[in-house]
Amino acid sequence: NAxxxxxxxxxVLKTGQSMTLLCAQDMNHEYMYWYRQDPGMGxxxxxxxxxxxxxxxxxxxxxxxxxxxxxxNFLLGLESAAPSQTSVYFCASSSGTENxxxxxxxxxxxxxxx
Amino acid sequence: EDQVTxxxxxxxxxxxxxxxxxxxxxxxGLRGLFWYRQDPGKGxxxxFTLYSAGEEKEKERLKATLTKKxxxxxxxxxxxxxxxxxxCAVEVNFNKFYFGSGTKLNVKP
Numbered sequence: 001n002a003x004x005x006x007x008x009x010x011x012v013l014k015t016g017q018s019m020t021l022l023c024a025q026d027m028n029h030e031y032m033y034w035y036r037q038d039p040g041m042g043x044x045x046x047x048x049x050x051x052x053x054x055x056x057x058x059x060x061x062x063x064x065x066x067x068x069x070x071x072x073n074f075l076l077g078l079e080s081a082a083p084s085q086t087s088v089y090f091c092a093s094s095s096g097t098e099n100x101x102x103x104x105x106x107x108x109x110x111x112x113x114x
Numbered sequence: 115e116d117q118v119t120x121x122x123x124x125x126x127x128x129x130x131x132x133x134x135x136x137x138x139x140x141x142x143g144l145r146g147l148f149w150y151r152q153d154p155g156k157g158x159x160x161x162f163t164l165y166s167a168g169e170e171k172e173k174e175r176l177k178a179t180l181t182k183k184x185x186x187x188x189x190x191x192x193x194x195x196x197x198x199x200x201x202c203a204v205e206v207n208f209n210k211f212y213f214g215s216g217t218k219l220n221v222k223p
Contacts, residue, residue, distance in 0.1 A: 004157070031209050042118075042201070042215035043158075050209070059212075090157050094209060101146050101205050105157030 002026050006091050006106035013081045013113045021076040021109050023091030030096035032074035033058075033103070034066060036087040043090065049074055050096065081113045116141040120202050120214035127221050130191045135217045137202030138184040145205040147185050149178050152199045152216070161200075192221045 004025045013019055023032065030051050035043040045058030049068040063085060065077045074093075078085060088110050092103040117140045127133055139147070146165050150158035162171040164180035171178045175196060177188040187200055202214040 033211075035213075040123075040215055043203075043213035045211070048210070058210075092157075096209055101148060101163055101209070101211075102160045103148075103150075103158070103203075103211065105159070107157050108155070 004091055004093055004104050004106040006109045008109060010110050013111065015082060015113060017081050018079050019081065021089055023074045023106060025072055025093040027093060027104065029093035031094045032068065033092045034074065034076045035090045035092065036060065037090060038087050083113045085111065086113045087111060116206055116212055118202060118204055118212050118214040120217050122217060124218045127192055129193055129221055129223050132190045135187040135200055136184060137214055139204050141204050141206045143206055147180055148203040149187055150201040150203065152201055158201055194221050194223050197221045
């Protein structure tokens with residue numbers, strides 16, 4: 001049972017390069033999220049999706065774009081990477097059922113922007 | 115502004131030495147409060163959900179409690195395998211979650 005899978009796990013970019021992080025879940029969850037985690041700042045929500053074809057901004061959306069073309073996949077794109085985007089990125093999903101609220105996380109993608 | 119604050123940032127305990135972690139929150143319209151455990155290099159893993167003041171949940175050596183302004187994660191007689199970062203999160207809109215910065219727990223044998 002894979003749960004939430006993120007690729008790649010590690011990536012090094014130069015300033016100005018673009019890349020896409022892929023998140024895939026096999027639990028038929030409606031809701032998917034992208035968070036970034038920085039030392040001392042906890043997890044901050046970048047973008048989220050409440051269903052296939054929908055996306056919405058979170059707390060720190062600038063510099064990122066997302067797409068949810070298929071229910072099981074949620075892509076996070078960086079069009080022009082900046083050193084401030086060096087972070088660990090986590091994808092999560094939830095069923096969206098009221099009063100469950102449990103988030104299932106991937107193992108993270110560590111991105112370094114030089 | 116919605117805020118979640120966890121304390122202490124780091125906690126060192128001897129094996130068997132009980133203690134508590136704190137999560138205080140200032141949010142409008144709390145729907146639920148969640149505790150997660152995160153091991154180094156891994157994603158957070160769900161521990162508990164609390165929905166109303168006075169509620170308590172237990173799992174092995176962990177017990178979570180909730181008041182109107184804060185939650186505590188009590189750790190009774192911890193073991194080295196309890197060492198991890200413990201994250202608190204609040205749900206303020208349906209399925210939208212805000213996280214605290216975590217408490218890093220180190221339990222020495």
